[in-house]
Amino acid sequence: MNAIYLAFDVINLPKAIVGLQEIGAVGCNVTIPHKEEACRLMDWLSEEARESGAVNTVKFEDRLLGYNTDVSGVLYSLELLDLGQVDSVLLLGAGGAARSVLLGVRERARKVFVTSRNIERARKILELCVRLGLDAEAVPWTERNSYLEKIDFLINATPVGTEERGIPINPALLRKGCYVFDLVYNPPRTPLIEEALKKGCKAIGGLPMLIRQAAEAEKIWFGVEPPEDVMMRAALSYLGVRYEV
């Protein structure tokens, strides 16, 4: 394929998008922390982008077309986790990725507790929960650990566990049998995943989601069916990892 994929640190999103369109790019991905702003800049939104209020994939035509392929990545990860119906979920983070997660879990969870360092951000995302018909509650970040004993599913949609190598909760309080989904993909096995597996939880990292959302974006830009196994091998080799995710 005669194409190139480049990464840029973006200072001004509206100008960056117009600039890319002007130089003839086919499209772009948008990542942390720009997904919600990107959604507001689009001329047309896919159903997932409209419902979540977050855009991670843009296609340049005569208009700006906004998609959210993270939702497919979340659904794929839940399938790999073999997640059936759960009672309650603790969602760490209330940014663009958390919005895609909520679309993914809406059919599967009875109650969602959302926590973010900035409680206002957690409260704001409750509006989305209401629209999705999810029973949800905002929880102060400082109280998140006290929920670990009562939830069936923990989701990390914060960057904690990536470069800083931290762990966003106290793993000693994780219940055996709890499902854990860490959206962080670098490293593919974060400290949270390691600790969850030790506690007998069923856990998955963010790499399968990353590959699926990227494959869906390529379909949107080029109309091709990309080989996800090749993409996974390339990602693992780039990250210097040999084990299965």
Ligand SMILES: NC(=O)c1ccc[n+]([C@@H]2O[C@H](COP(=O)([O-])OP(=O)(O)OC[C@H]3O[C@@H](n4cnc5c(N)ncnc54)[C@H](OP(=O)(O)O)[C@@H]3O)[C@@H](O)[C@H]2O)c1
């Ligand atoms: N696997 C995948 O395919 C995939 C796809 C999408 C995103 N992700 C990952 O998901 C994470 C979130 O992305 P996003 O787009 O949602 O970002 P975002 O819109 O910037 O939101 C980040 C969220 O994390 C919280 N946060 C940031 N730094 C934190 C810290 N040091 N401690 C505690 N909370 C912190 C923020 O809290 P406050 O604003 O309240 O402080 C906010 O709620 C990133 O690591 C991203 O790489 C993975």
